[in-house]
Amino acid sequence: MRVAAFKVGGAxxxxxxxxxxxRVMWDGAYVAGLSKMGPLKRTTTPVVHRDxxxxxxxxxxxxxxxYDAVTLERGVTLDVEFEKWANLVHSLNNPQSLTGFRKDLIVDIFNEAGQKVISYKLNRCWVSEFQGLPQLDAANAAxxxxxxxxxxxxWERDVAWVAPAET
Structure with missing residues (x-):
């Protein structure tokens, strides 16, 4: 029995x-240390009617x-980009300033050789929840x-992106 193959870049x-x-990119740079991203999910509500x-x-x-919200996770470091973006929506100094709080994100998927094969664009994103630290526990080495x-x-898949040939 032969397993069906997917045609990718001629291979x-x-x-x-x-x-x-x-990898996830915003403002033209990949997010440092990103370890987990929630799923891209959309749901269309059916409208029921009778004839x-x-x-x-x-x-x-x-x-x-x-379009469901997406969660991004990474290890706590000295990089403050998550917090800076979250602060554009809620700032103690200027709670009315919402200039530039929306960003378009790019999600790139790579193959085992490190070649980009799939790309998605997430449109008009903003931070609705920020967790700066998890629960701290001296008895746990997490x-x-x-x-x-x-x-x-x-969100939309970048269908213009052509996957490279795999060898």
Missing amino acids: DRYDPYKTFMF GADPARERKSPGVTK VAIETIKIELES
């Missing part, structure tokens, strides 16, 4: 891409599409993780 690929080979000529059956049409939860208006 056959039998394995799906790994989830640990990714008077066919009262025994209900019809469904697409309604409003909702890495301290900081987290931001971003709201977004949409």
Whole structure:
């Protein structure tokens, strides 16, 4: 029995891409030390209606599409980019300043050779939740993780990106 191959850049690929080979970019630079990203998920609400000529059956049409928030996690370091972005939405010094608080993000997926193969754009993102430190526990030797939860208006795959040929 032959396993179906995926055609990628002119080469056959039998394995799906790994989830640990990714990078997230904002403001033209990759986010330092990012270790985890939540899923890209969208849901379209069905609108149920009935046709008077066919009262025994209900019809469904697409309604409003909702894009779920995405969580980004990384180990706590001296880099303050998560906090600086979160502070644009909520600042103790100037709570009314919302200039530049939205960013477009790029999510790049890489193959085992380190070549970019898939790219997504997340549109009009802003930070709705920021966790600067996790619960601290002297009896646990875990890495301290900081987290931001971003709201977004949409996401789309960059279909113009062509995956390189795999050898």
